[in-house]
Amino acid sequence: MSNRVTITQVAQEAGVSIKTVSNVLNNTGNMRPETRERVREVMNKLGYQVNLAARSMRTGATKLIGLGIADFSQPFNPYLTDSIIQAARSRGYGVLTSTYGYHNQDVESIVGETHQLPADGWIFFTGQPVKEDSVIFQQTYPVVLASDFNAFDKVDSVTMLSYEGVCEVVERLLVAGKKRIAFAGAPLRKNLESEADYVARIKAAKFGTVDVRSRAYIDTLEKAGQALDSRYLLHSEFLDHKNGAQLVKGLLAAVEQGKLEMPQVMVCANDALAFGMIHELAKNNIAIPGDVELVGFDNVPEAHYSNPTLTTINPHVDDYAEHAVNFLIERIEGYKGPTRRYSSPCTVEVRQSCQL
């Protein structure tokens, strides 16, 4: 760290003022793009490195956002991470990613780690509910909760209009005259819980990805005067490829044993689950959309390349990520107002797996 190149040396070599170099570093100020480019070239040539520790001491800010996310084992998470990196970069922030592990740990498990990482604030993306007294609401840094769970007005949060998206899909299926519409990825059933209690539990749910999406399915059927057959609420522990495949295995066994008629359409709680189901259906030579139709949720890029391509609900992840990042940066930069909640809109992308 001796012989550190100074901002003055960069300015001299580039033939510009120190202020101009500072503007280039902070991506501010008005100058010709060529000038900005030349200063960057000189910085690279000289190996100029911002003295970050000194800057942090001075400004108290690292210009870094932390993202706490399960892991990248299903395609929604890297897609969201990419979108958050893009949104943060457009605001001059970098992103530091910590994973807590989809199947093993809850988001609180990385709170200790966040204190060792120099982010100005954190976005926590969680697939499990966060309790009102959770440590993530008790941090000294700004937090945005990205999830379908209650933030208890403790922090800003972003969610998706999942309920409305699923309602629209089920309505369109009913209008198209589809029978035996199933919902895949419903909440787990509890031991000894009656079917009526199970459905009542879902109908009472206000939060949670699987709960809210399942409730939208139940409510839309009811609204249309259709009797709910709770055997078509196909529950699974996690919303990933593996659970999608397992769910189809269970379904086919039930059909074979004469316990259930094959659904005509399966609305899936997310795309990863749908991909796993497509895989297992194909393995059993069940044609999609010929024998059964499928609708996903997320519109991950892979939905264009599955076989068949996946009809899915598009929750506009770019918009969702942008709002999460903007909420967080506003807090970092001093906004002290009441907590906010933003929901990104959901629209339907029709592809091969279901002709809506």
Place this chain on the structure above:
Amino acid sequence: MSNRVTITQVAQEAGVSIKTVSNVLNNTGNMRPETRERVREVMNKLGYQVNLAARSMRTGATKLIGLGIADFSQPFNPYLTDSIIQAARSRGYGVLTSTYGYHNQDVESIVGETHQLPADGWIFFTGQPVKEDSVIFQQTYPVVLASDFNAFDKVDSVTMLSYEGVCEVVERLLVAGKKRIAFAGAPLRKNLESEADYVARIKAAKFGTVDVRSRAYIDTLEKAGQALDSRYLLHSEFLDHKNGAQLVKGLLAAVEQGKLEMPQVMVCANDALAFGMIHELAKNNIAIPGDVELVGFDNVPEAHYSNPTLTTINPHVDDYAEHAVNFLIERIEGYKGPTRRYSSPCTVEVRQSCQL
């Protein structure tokens, strides 16, 4: 930042020494797991936050690794990122991710950004060659190049035994009596370049993912005394789903025009390309492995769930990531020895798309 909770307050509240709190923070020292857990709980309860700026000023280290990677538009990249996060965490480091965009920019474009981010060193994963005078070799922080390109002995680097992996697959296909083995994802052909010059260019290649993997294919055919038909070197601009699909479109057009007989097996330069090819083949009702067989490269988790599941070369990404992280941390922690290059082994994972 006033009313900051101090390490002394944490120690008092937890009933331990300041040294113990310090050991918890740095994941060092011997103590009962319950003690470590209790100290963490107190830190969370009090909202203790490490004064990172002060710590950085004191130690000069941020305990952060930077990862420069194109983006997450194809499944290898999030898989690698997840593996790097895991490897870094096991060494007590966090990971800061910067993307430079797969299709638009080269890795050098984020060097300016790296100087604004507080990482102790950077791993650059690149799909394009890096020139000997590249700015990434001229940085004041330690660098590890993760790629199939030359690091010119300027920095430590990790690569894969791609050449050996592809040789093994092609050998096994030849032993199994397969005819018309194609290689998908070969380097782009240059305008006015003769077929002989094109093949000679590949055969002379020492580096580069597509070049080395293509060369392995050519060498193995030659070694077995098989004439190379360069029309079966299927070139594509990028190794992603979209280019895989386009490549199949071109191939089918050539077959229809009688210019080429359909290959019996296609060895693909990576899994994303194979997924795109599977998609387009399925769309055209071409059965895999009935009509054509496919082999991928990467063994991304999705290879278990494609239809059919993908036979692929496993480059042991965990091992690759661990070596990249260890090389970097050794440099960060003061190792000054000669540059090193590690290659992770490649083994073949046989699934449905090709019975090797």
